[in-house]
Amino acid sequence: MNTMKTKLYLVILLVVGLSTYLSANPVNGLLERIDKGASKKFVIELNKGTDDFFELDQKGSKVVVRGNNYVNIATGINWYLKYYAGIQLSWNGMQASLPQVLPAVPQKERHETSLSLRYDFNYCTYSYTMAFWDWERWEKEIDWMALHGINLPLAVVGADVVWYNVLTKLGYTKDEINEFIAGPAFQGWWLMNNLEGWGGPNPDSWYKQRETLQKQILKRMREYGIRPVLPGYSGMVPHNAKERLGLNVSDPGLWCGYRRPAFLQPTDPRFNEIADLYYKEMSRLYGKADFYSMDPFHEGGNVAGVDLNAAGQAIWGAMKKANPKAVWVAQAWQANPRQKMIENLPAGDLIVLDLFAESRPQWGDPESTWYRKEGFGKHDWLYCMLLNYGGNVGLHGKMKHVIDEFYKAKTSSFGKTMKGVGMTMEGSENNPVMFELLCELPWRPARFDKDEWLKNYTVARYGKADKAVQDVWLLLSNTIYNCPAKNTQQGTHESVFCGRPDYDVYQVSSWSEMEPYYKPEDIIRAAGIMLSAADRFKGNNNFEYDLIDIVRQAVAEKGRLVYPIMIDAYKAGEKELFAASSQRFLDLILLQDKLLAARPEFKVGTWIEKARNLGTTPEEKDLYEWNARVQVTTWGNRVAADEGGLRDYAHKEWNGLLRDFYYNRWKVWIDRQKAQLNGAPVKAIDFYAIEEPWTKQTNPYSSQAEGDVIEVAKEVYAKITE
DSSP: OHHHHHHHHHHHHHHHHHHHHHHHSHHHHHHHHHSTTGGGGEEEEEOOOSSEEEEEEEETTEEEEEESSHHHHHHHHHHHHHHTSOOOOBTTBOOOOOOSSOOOOSSOEEEEESOOEEEEOOTTHHHHTTTTOOHHHHHHHHHHHHHTTOOEEBOOTTHHHHHHHHHHHTTOOHHHHHHHSOOGGGHHHHHTTSOSSTTOOOOHHHHHHHHHHHHHHHHHHHHHTOOOEEEOOOSEEOTTHHHHHOOOEEOOOEETTEEOOEEEOTTSTTHHHHHHHHHHHHHHHHOOOSEEEOOTTTTTOOOTTOOHHHHHHHHHHHHHHHOTTOEEEEEEBTTBSOHHHHTTSOTTSEEEEETTTTTSOOSSOTTSTTOOTTTTTTSEEEEEEOOOSTTOOSOOOBHHHHHHHHHHHHHSGGGGGEEEEEEOOSSOSSOHHHHHHHHHGGGOOSOOOHHHHHHHHHHHHHSSOOHHHHHHHHHHHTTTTBOOTTOOOOSSOOOGGGSOOOSSOOOSSTTOOOOOOSOHHHHHHHHHHHHHTGGGGTTOHHHHHHHHHHHHHHHHHHHHHHHHHHHHHHHTTOHHHHHHHHHHHHHHHHHHHHHHTTSGGGBHHHHHHHHHHTOSSHHHHHHHHHHHHHHTTTOSSHIIIIISOOTTTTOOOOBTHIIIIIHHHHHHHHHHHHHHHTTOOOOOOOHHHHHHHHHHOOOOOOOSOOSOHHHHHHHHHHHHHO
16 A cells, blocks of 8 residues: 555656746746657756747757747757758647657757847738637647747737626627627628627627636646737727717728728727726736737728827727737838828837838838838838738748848848847648748848758658658749739739639739739649659658648639630530530539648638537537638628628638539539520629538538548649549
């Protein structure tokens, strides 16, 4: 009995000791999540100081990683894993089997940067990608951020709880509050003052979940030393605040058919009272932050009758009262931030995110279509890459241009106020090569060669060098990842499969601004080369994900080549040719659907399953599924979808969605064209009436991978090239 007690005591001591060891140093916990036992293979040395650096070194059989804070140490670990161990951790693969003895660091390697701020996320990311994430997924994301040097992420989960409590204190009823707060898949635009209520009303359990989740997120971020950017008070109030509370408000107008919230005039005597209520509730729930994000009048908000200088002073003043050390974070997008709103703010109290710096920089580049002669003046700013709009699926980037523009900005006269970089994508979990590239920029002191970097990238991503794979990425980097400098298109070259059928479909979303800049045939050829290496990488997670993604792009390119044949055949009255080409087009959609079933990342079932899992009752599950389905299709009601232009903005090349939504839409249109060729009268199609029923369904979609990745990819590729 005494022996058993002794053993139990020792086990308890061991568990407590391990727990203390891991919690005292968050990097050890990170290493254990990557691979159990990994923390014993590294020596972590924290050398506190003001200069950001990490060092790689060797001590016996262990790899030493030094840094001045835990985020930089984690960045060093990631650098080591990629460039010494051939291990690249990605969103869909945050675990790896490390060698028993790690590859040695032959001589000390040091990286340092003066760019101390590395930002992550867009409000839209929280809706297009993260709307239904649970703590398990968030834990991986925070680890990913630390490994990639991110120390300044937007953190808006649970902001709805703050608003719920503030409005309750102002006398709003539960029903009134739920008419104001948007549903799970649309909160990004509610927080940017674009709309109210759409996607709701949210159940009580939603708010409880959000509060718990945000506290978990912030706790882990703060353990790493990551400083969250919380949503601050920007003057937003419900549209009926004038009637309901007697407030002096302005009407910012409509956004894509949706009524915007009202803007509380800074001259209203209750501005400070409501702002104080907001910050006290935010601090009570989530603690104070050193950074707050505010973007009033985002994306075309009407500023008529608003004293912008007074508004800027009121917003800034309320933030500084809440935390005298706080800094305002603002998105540079279109006319925002308005010059008159920021020009009289003290230097050091504002950081501007140059949101689309890879295409429409506002930092002072005279070649930009959004040129600001003085840049952001005295205010600090971050060089950001937007890259993805709407969470759309597709290979895309300006690889060489992003490198060149970064160093151009850094060495320009505006470089003295450039404090870092940012990832400001609307949707995440795509194009990993571009995010890896951007995150390395601060740690590389001089301009570097894109091709040489890519060769090293392929070794890190797939674990070994391979000539065919390197050829694929060089080809992609000079074609689809070489979007021209002056091109301002919103993200990927959109797939014609996802467009509402017509005689001149090119772009899918209303504001894409797509222009042809590469040959579809080159992408089809790249997919073939990638397939030639596939058997050598069987079971390699990163390779198999990229293989499906590249072959998916090839199928989409084939569709773009077949589409004009179908249209020309119709216009020429060639019935047989139209029948054959339209059938080929429809078959390609089904081929892509089959291909994408091989990976869960490309399945609508994965998206819907995450949504339903958050519900605690059948009714809640159905509400969240409806949110998920609407967002990726019609986006809104009939007015917002058609007149507001939002339909298909968040379109996805996903298994299940291709088969049951896009295929069906094209089939209806093609059948109508066949009838017209046979003399039926020309009649317009009400597409919204076809699309809306799918958003209301709850038929199940699997999230499980189907078929062998390599065999399915080979089969599909053979059929598109026969």
